Amino acid sequence: MQKTDFHDAVEQVLANDSRYSGDSYYFLQEVLLKAVEMQRKETGGENKHVTGGDLLEVFRDRILDQFGPMAMTVLQEWGLSKSEDVGDMVFNLIESGAFGKSEQDKREDFMDGYKFYDVFVVPFLPESKKIIDGNSDCRDLNIV
Numbered sequence: 380m381q382k383t384d385f386h387d388a389v390e391q392v393l394a395n396d397s398r399y400s401g402d403s404y405y406f407l408q409e410v411l412l413k414a415v416e417m418q419r420k421e422t423g424g425e426n427k428h429v430t431g432g433d434l435l436e437v438f439r440d441r442i443l444d445q446f447g448p449m450a451m452t453v454l455q456e457w458g459l460s461k462s463e464d465v466g467d468m469v470f471n472l473i474e475s476g477a478f479g480k481s482e483q484d485k486r487e488d489f490m491d492g493y494k495f496y497d498v499f500v501v502p503f504l505p506e507s508k509k510i511i512d513g514n515s516d517c518r519d520l521n522i523v
Contacts, residue, residue, distance in 0.1 A: 388477030399468055403457035407468050410438045411478065428481050431488025434469065435462055439498055448503040454495060462492030 389404045414429045414437040446453045459465065466489025472478040 385477050388472060388475040391475045392471045396467075396471055399458040399464065399471075400456065403459060404468060404472065406441070406457075407438070407465070407472070408477075410434060410441055413437050413441060431466060431469070431484065432492065435465060435489065435492040438465055439493065442499070443502075450499040451495065454499060459495070461495055462489050465489055465492070 385408055389401055392404065393401055411429065411434065414433050415426075417437065418427045418429060418433070419425070442450045442454065454460070459468075463486070466486045469478060469489070470486055473480045473484075
């Protein structure tokens with residue numbers, strides 16, 4: 380199968396699923412490239428498959444590095460509120476031909492990766508305002 384031009388793939392995805400912004404897909408492309416680069420460094424140049432968990436880790440680190448305390452605001456603007464949203468975007472890009480996948484890859488790989496509130500909001504709250512609850516997510520706290 381011929382690889383689809385990324386810009387064309389994003390346009391196709393947005394025409395079929397407008398939950399997430401175009402910017403979020405371009406950010407995800409950066410995340411995948413960074414994850415691949417990191418794995419190549421770790422394996423001495425060997426091409427190894429990037430898992431959903433790998434992508435979520437790099438996604439978290441990149442969004443915090445680039446946006447810091449504004450991370451949750453940016454994610455909300457892009458339409459993302461949970462790690463499953465990242466998985467939905469990945470699979471939208473797989474279905475459009477922009478990303479590849481292995482037989483083991485599935486949407487469930489992105490379920491419950493981490494709570495957005497816990498990683499993108501809590502670290503920036505004053506100690507007196509921190510609420511960490513295993514069942515909380517951004518919708519529970521009216522952050523989204």
